[in-house]
Amino acid sequence: xxxxxxxxxxxxxxxxxxxxxxxxxxxxxxEIKAIPPDIEKIxxxxxxxxxxxxxxxxxxxxxxxxxxxxxxxxxxKELVExxxxxxxxxxxxxxxxxxxxxEKFDFSVLKEYEEVCDYFLFDTxxxxxxxxxYTFDWSLLKNYPSQKPYxxxxxxxxxxxxxxxxxxxxxxxxxxxVLDVNSKxxxxxxxxxxxxxxxxxxxxxxxxxxxKN
Ligand SMILES: O=C(O)c1ccccc1N[C@@H]1O[C@H](COP(=O)(O)O)[C@@H](O)[C@H]1O
Numbered sequence: 001x002x003x004x005x006x007x008x009x010x011x012x013x014x015x016x017x018x019x020x021x022x023x024x025x026x027x028x029x030x031e032i033k034a035i036p037p038d039i040e041k042i043x044x045x046x047x048x049x050x051x052x053x054x055x056x057x058x059x060x061x062x063x064x065x066x067x068x069x070x071x072x073x074x075x076x077k078e079l080v081e082x083x084x085x086x087x088x089x090x091x092x093x094x095x096x097x098x099x100x101x102x103e104k105f106d107f108s109v110l111k112e113y114e115e116v117c118d119y120f121l122f123d124t125x126x127x128x129x130x131x132x133x134y135t136f137d138w139s140l141l142k143n144y145p146s147q148k149p150y151x152x153x154x155x156x157x158x159x160x161x162x163x164x165x166x167x168x169x170x171x172x173x174x175x176x177x178v179l180d181v182n183s184k185x186x187x188x189x190x191x192x193x194x195x196x197x198x199x200x201x202x203x204x205x206x207x208x209x210x211x212k213n
Contacts, residue, residue: 065094150178151177
């Protein structure tokens with residue numbers, strides 16, 4: 001088995017990502033069987049043609065796109081507008097624009113994306129456009145200038161539990177909407193270790209969507 005999204009779905013995450021970037025060892029071209037409708041399926045893309053993204057949205061009934069390349073604000077706008085067009089018979093998707101962070105980050109780049117995406121995602125800059133497995137210095141988010149909810153990403157693993165707890169007490173975590181995990185919870189690329197994920201959720205005391213009330 002290369003991918004086990006159905007098993008991950010049993011943990012009731014808010015979002016489930018599928019990588020649609022061919023060079024990745026996690027590239028997804030399988031079948032997505034019935035996943036509970038309250039879990040949003042997110043397609044992960046890197047500078048893909050808009051027509052390709054639309055095809056994947058349609059094929060897999062994706063609710064969102066996560067853009068890891070140099071996609072411009074115009075690209076994001078076009079994509080979201082296209083999905084709402086009657087001839088595509090699609091629902092407008094959520095747009096998550098990814099920004100890669102190194103030792104420093106110029107938050108002014110976010111400004112032109114404010115209007116055209118739903119969430120920002122902060123990942124660690126590495127050799128690959130994503131899935132590098134390294135964390136960045138989350139205290140940089142002290143300078144986060146926006147009120148848009150963001151995904152915290154990049155190499156988050158079981159060893160980060162205490163750090164995450166501390167981060168979640170800080171003012172800079174105010175708009176942190178999602179903790180995004182990937183390679184640190186895998187037995188091999190694409191194959192998530194369910195026990196590790198369960199332990200992580202338990203250790204953080206996170207309650208999943210279904211049980212939030
Ligand atoms: O995981 C990949 O192979 C990948 C390839 C291209 C773009 C994004 C990719 N993954 C996403 O990257 C972040 C961080 O992952 P990690 O925790 O550092 O492994 C995450 O959103 C993945 O979905």
